[in-house]
Amino acid sequence: MNMPQLRLSVDCLHTLVLLLPLLATLGHCDDDNYLSQVLFCQPSEPSLGLLKMFNEDQMFNYNFGDNSVSPWIPDFEKWRDLAFPDTLTIASHENLCVQFREELTVALKNITPEARGGSLVTVFTAHPLRLGMQNTLICAINDVYPPALTITWRKNAVILSRELNSYKYFAMGDLSFQAFSYLNVTPYLNDVFSCEVKVAGDSSTIIAYWIPQYPIHSDLVENILCGLGFTLGIIFLLLGFWFFCCAKKLHNTE
Incomplete structure (x- = not known):
């Protein structure tokens, strides 16, 4: 299957598979809160993923590579074994993914895909800005389908870190996905930080910049x-x- 057909398969598969969580909602606390499971499946890495969500906040992630469960925050650790207790259901998800990929590859073989826009990347601070004081920069990647993301942080064009994000995604209510990357920094005047996002299977790189906005030192x-x-x-x-x-x-x- 060539690359244009692959992209269309991913988009259509994303739409079809993500209809499942709406039908597989586990329970409602009230009209505004819900607990759900979100399954995504695609030809590129990660080929398969399963999330346990409370509203649009991730609680657990199931890694099909090593059959492990990862809580989003340490407080959820005590419920790790209860997150995905049914091993037969996990196996059925994997079989469903394989079946979808095989059938869609055949069905979409001679169909020309439609063009679509890229992800939206923004950078902001976790705490109010104080020059010369430690803070955390957050790189938010919106409207992203969950292939592997290579996220590179730079300060004044110098690489600070580079990470491969393959599994940490948030499933949003509009059937899109969101991912985050974090960087601890101590910002000073004239610093220029950037978050560079490269999506697996895409030759382009999306870059978002962040610079301190205070003209003088916060202590002053x-x-x-x-x-x-x-x-x-x-x-x-x-x-x-x-x-x-x-x-x-x-x-x-x-």
Whole structure:
């Protein structure tokens, strides 16, 4: 199967397979919350993935490569064994993926795929910006189908880290996927950070830049504001004393 046919297979397969979680919703807490399983399947890596979601927040991820379960946060560790307890269901998911791929490859053999846009990448801080203070940059990758992502962080064009993200995805309510990458930094004025995302099977690279927005050091801003507040307090105190003296003098004159 050539590359155009492969891409169309991925898109159509993504749409078909992601209809399953809506039918496989495990239970409703109320009208606004739901627990669900999301299965994705594609020819490229990772070829198969299974997520346990609460609304649009990931709780667990099942890795078909080594048959392991990964909690999204340490607090979920105590429920790891309860996340995907039915091994027969896991095997049926894998068989369903293989069947879909084989049948769609044949069905879409001579169909020309439609062009589609790339993923949207944005970078922001986890905490309010303070120059010279440690913070965390978050690279959010939206509207991404879950092939393997190579995510490269740079500071002033120098590579800081490079990671391969193959399994950590969030399934959104509109049947799209979202992924994140994190970088601990200590930003200073004139620093330029970038998050570069390369999708497996795609020759293009998506780049998002982030630079500090404060023109002066945050500590200096705090010192200036404290100084202004103290000065205004003294001024208002003197004005109050002056008005008191004037009122007392006027009273004595009468």
